[in-house]
Amino acid sequence: MTETLALMAESVLRTGDARAKAARSRECAALWRASRAGEAPEIAVGTAAPPLRPARPEEPELLDPRDVPRRRPGSEQGRAALLHAVAHIELNAVDLHWDVIARFSHVPLPPGFYDDWVKAADEEAKHFGLMADCLEARGLRYGALPAHAGMWRAAEDTGHDLMARLAVVPMVLEARGLDVTPGMIDLFRKHGEDAAVSALETIYAEEVAHVAYGSKWFHFLCGRHDRDPKDVFHALVREHFHGHLKPPFNEEKRAEAGLPPDFYWPLAG
Ligand SMILES: [Fe+2]
Numbered sequence: 001m002t003e004t005l006a007l008m009a010e011s012v013l014r015t016g017d018a019r020a021k022a023a024r025s026r027e028c029a030a031l032w033r034a035s036r037a038g039e040a041p042e043i044a045v046g047t048a049a050p051p052l053r054p055a056r057p058e059e060p061e062l063l064d065p066r067d068v069p070r071r072r073p074g075s076e077q078g079r080a081a082l083l084h085a086v087a088h089i090e091l092n093a094v095d096l097h098w099d100v101i102a103r104f105s106h107v108p109l110p111p112g113f114y115d116d117w118v119k120a121a122d123e124e125a126k127h128f129g130l131m132a133d134c135l136e137a138r139g140l141r142y143g144a145l146p147a148h149a150g151m152w153r154a155a156e157d158t159g160h161d162l163m164a165r166l167a168v169v170p171m172v173l174e175a176r177g178l179d180v181t182p183g184m185i186d187l188f189r190k191h192g193e194d195a196a197v198s199a200l201e202t203i204y205a206e207e208v209a210h211v212a213y214g215s216k217w218f219h220f221l222c223g224r225h226d227r228d229p230k231d232v233f234h235a236l237v238r239e240h241f242h243g244h245l246k247p248p249f250n251e252e253k254r255a256e257a258g259l260p261p262d263f264y265w266p267l268a269g
């Protein structure tokens with residue numbers, strides 16, 4: 001068997017159809033898990049040549065954030081648009097986690113690094129499926145509404161530096177998810193939408209670990225290079241993340257994920 005983890009990661013990135021990308025993500029994760037559990041032949045990490053931008057479906061139409069229509073979050077249409085936006089974020093997250101594996105496969109890292117990001121990529125594929133199911137239950141589908149362009153920008157801006165990637169993607173962007181998801185859960189609960197509430201609760205519970213993986217491996221690399229984690233984090237976020245971090249912060253969940261207040265408060269707008 002010649003397939004390596006990095007090549008599997010590349011295969012997810014090169015899959016365009018959204019449901020097929022999610023299915024391939026879950027399939028690759030299962031293969032890696034089986035190999036790590038000794039239930040299948042060992043899979044080497046290997047190397048890959050990931051595309052600059054991952055393959056994506058023809059829809060949704062990608063718009064500049066300023067041009068994406070705003071809908072009242074209390075309205076039925078507004079809630080549908082919110083679920084569509086989360087689906088788009090989750091599909092992007094599938095690619096982000098496989099990209100960290102494929103793009104930085106030349107950096108020597110312990111097997112646990114790959115276990116963590118494979119698990120995160122598996123969960124993002126599940127999250128995408130949950131959101132796509134919620135949309136379909138409302139007679140919509142992923143792709144039916146426009147979505148934000150430029151979500152891959154964080155990946156492109158940090159494609160040369162693993163520490164910058166970890167600082168910006170899990171420790172800033174995914175941490176932001178911890179701040180905003182409880183409000184979304186409340187909104188759907190207020191409207192008695194139990195399926196959306198339970199899907200978002202699954203996402204919320206699992207995203208804490210993704211932020212924690214980011215913090216864990218960021219600290220690991222700081223230790224390897226004998227650098228101060230907080231100072232490096234501030235410098236990398238200021239250089240590679242466009243804009244300020246937005247309070248209010250979910251300080252409790254951020255703490256659970258290994259992000260202390262002195263990491264993010266100095267970057268707040
Ligand atoms: Fe997710």
Ligand SMILES: [Fe+2]
Pocket residue numbers: 093120124174207210
């Ligand atoms: Fe995530």
